[in-house]
Amino acid sequence: GIQVEQSPPDLILQEGANSTLRCNFSDSVNNLQWFHQNPWGQLINLFYIPSGTKQNGRLSATTVATERYSLLYISSSQTTDSGVYFCAVERKGAQKLVFGQGTRLTINP
């Protein structure tokens, strides 16, 4: 099956810092999503981004489908950004989402 690797596994930053999270995948995809899992376990959809670039406030994401990676950028981090960020992909021809192991982001005040 398709492999999804996220890096780094853990990231600790001070409030106000910028961060870049990476997701590599091993096959062509027709769906890629970034999620933020809050401390209560809820998975919040950040971006649906199988290709291209999107921005939403302090967050932006870029997927380069031909090179099989995606990047999530968080600027001017806030403590509420803490949590686990997941990349998940759906291989072409499949209808199920495969998750990476996540990046645990901790923003200290």
Added chain:
Amino acid sequence: DVKVTQSSRYLVKRTGEKVFLECVQDMDHENMFWYRQDPGLGLRLIYFSYDVKMKEKGDIPEGYSVSREKKERFSLILESASTNQTSMYLCASSLWRGINYGYTFGSGTRLTVV
């Protein structure tokens, strides 16, 4: 906004009990999914369904079954709960029109089997 509602936030059951986890979505999505999430193992797909009365096994279906009698409702059934089924269970739905428009997740059910 699409809403995916899971019936219980926390659940404690005894070993051997039959357990039902309910999930309802309100946006007429064809696809529905059940995942479990465990520390160090990430999210793993248990079962999914493309349509009413249809079901497909995911990566870890053993010990589980599902039911989808109505389009908006997808139930996960633990026939005889065991302690190794203690986990966080997450339901999701997605719209399929030749391509997938993204998944929406419920808030999760944290199940403890004692």
